[in-house]
Amino acid sequence: MDAVLTTRALTDELKKLCFALGFDAVGIAHAEPLDSERHRLDIWLEKGYHGTMYYMERTRDKRLDPHLVLASVKSVIVVAESYDTHFRHTNCPENGKLSRYSWGDDYHDVLLPKLGRVAEWLTEQIPDCESKAYVDTGPVMEKQWARRAGIGWQGKNTNIISRRIGSFFFLGVVLTSAELEPDEPIADYCGTCTACLDACPTGALVEPYVLDGSRCISYWTIETKPTTEFPTDIRQRLDGWLFGCDVCQDVCPWNRFRKESHNEAFMPRLGETSLALNAVLSMTEEEFRQRFRQSPIKRAKLAGLKRNARMLHTSIECPQESDAHETDHFR
Numbered sequence: 216m217d218a219v220l221t222t223r224a225l226t227d228e229l230k231k232l233c234f235a236l237g238f239d240a241v242g243i244a245h246a247e248p249l250d251s252e253r254h255r256l257d258i259w260l261e262k263g264y265h266g267t268m269y270y271m272e273r274t275r276d277k278r279l280d281p282h283l284v285l286a287s288v289k290s291v292i293v294v295a296e297s298y299d300t301h302f303r304h305t306n307c308p309e310n311g312k313l314s315r316y317s318w319g320d321d322y323h324d325v326l327l328p329k330l331g332r333v334a335e336w337l338t339e340q341i342p343d344c345e346s347k348a349y350v351d352t353g354p355v356m357e358k359q360w361a362r363r364a365g366i367g368w369q370g371k372n373t374n375i376i377s378r379r380i381g382s383f384f385f386l387g388v389v390l391t392s393a394e395l396e397p398d399e400p401i402a403d404y405c406g407t408c409t410a411c412l413d414a415c416p417t418g419a420l421v422e423p424y425v426l427d428g429s430r431c432i433s434y435w436t437i438e439t440k441p442t443t444e445f446p447t448d449i450r451q452r453l454d455g456w457l458f459g460c461d462v463c464q465d466v467c468p469w470n471r472f473r474k475e476s477h478n479e480a481f482m483p484r485l486g487e488t489s490l491a492l493n494a495v496l497s498m499t500e501e502e503f504r505q506r507f508r509q510s511p512i513k514r515a516k517l518a519g520l521k522r523n524a525r526m527l528h529t530s531i532e533c534p535q536e537s538d539a540h541e542t543d544h545f546r
């Protein structure tokens with residue numbers, strides 16, 4: 216019979232497996248209620264910064280306590296995988312820009328099977344081990360676990376940033392009953408920088424580290440119902456974004472150190488990092504299905520994408536006059 220691995224050895228082997236599966240970073244946090252986040256999450260919800268993302272309210276308790284998601288949980292494994300390929304945005308007024316995360320395949324489909332393999336491996340080591348894997352698919356505060364697991368710090372733009380791989384990465388977590396060696400959180404390296412707050416086209420970063428989701432371009436173009444029209448001030452500040460927004464990460468100096476992804480799954484389909492607005496407006500359901508099969512963009516549905524294109528069209532017709540946002544921060 217194989218010798219049982221010590222906690223340290225089990226953790227080391229597990230991390231090796233994560234890197235072998237193609238993750239760019241992995242860290243471990245001790246599973247405990249997120250007491251220090253409770254107050255901040257409550258204020259965020261009270262202020263209505265979640266907009267119509269009512270699931271954030273409904274799942275509040277579970278988000279704050281991983282034991283309500285998996286009663287036997289002892290450790291939270293957090294992985295990060297970069298999605299920034301060598302492709303770059305171009306500024307073409309007839310097109311709408313797609314945020315980097317949406318260029319290729321749906322990240323849930325890319326990361327979740329690999330996390331399934333991690334859970335399976337844990338069961339091979341500890342037969343009665345219970346694990347649950349999530350990639351933005353459950354009531355888990357992934358960024359807060361990433362912070363605790365030392366993947367990076369939470370930047371003033373509210374994304375997790377790593378000094379080694381920047382912030383253009385997806386997070387995934389495995390809640391597990393396995394006892395693992397936790398990592399230490401790292402320091403905040405934002406310093407006196409405010410580039411993200413200054414650059415946000417809609418002023419959604421209402422104070423350092425706090426995002427009013429209901430002002431974020433990402434929220435309006437991805438999360439709202441296709442029948443929802445954007446308020447005028449949002450429409451006028453779309454800054455050319457058709458689906459999602461990368462501005463607060465594009466301007467972040469730490470993304471000079473980002474790790475380029477060579478994963479074919481994240482390469483832009485047809486090499487396109489933006490879509491012609493006229494092509495979107497005349498797209499048929501069949502074309503949409505074919506073009507965006509297993510893509511994050513299918514979440515918006517054709518009606519949502521067309522609505523975004525219409526909103527962008529009208530924002531081009533009546534651009535904001537005095538404080539038009541500088542769009543030229545794409546390398």
Ligand code: B12
Pocket residue numbers: 252255256259268314315316350351352353354355356357358359369372373374375376382383384385386387423424425426428431433434438458459460461463
């Ligand atoms: C809801 C959600 C959104 C919402 C709200 C975003 C937000 N910042 O909360 C919207 C639709 C706007 C959105 C947009 C995007 N999202 Co999103 N989203 C989520 C989701 C489902 C939940 C996040 C959450 O819990 N929000 C609630 C608020 C309260 O959390 P918070 O920002 O961490 O708030 C904390 C801080 O404000 C902090 N705080 C308050 N005051 C202070 C003061 C100090 C000093 C400090 C240190 C902290 C602090 O306390 C709060 C509570 O802990 C996660 C997946 C998940 N299950 O976790 C993905 C997730 C966060 N999204 C992700 C991505 C990629 C994006 C986009 C980049 C997509 C795009 N290109 O358009 C944008 C980025 C926008 C931005 N600047 O954050 C990734 C982020 C990866 C990373 N590197 O961090 C995640 C983790 C998905 C994933 N699995 O990869 N998203």
Ligand code: SF4
Pocket residue numbers: 372414415416417418419420426430431432433460461462463464
């Ligand atoms: S994603 Fe865009 S709109 Fe949202 S906070 Fe960042 S810069 Fe502002």
Ligand code: SF4
Pocket residue numbers: 370371372373376404405406408409410411412463466467468469
């Ligand atoms: S742009 Fe500056 S303030 Fe914003 S997250 Fe990056 S380092 Fe922090």
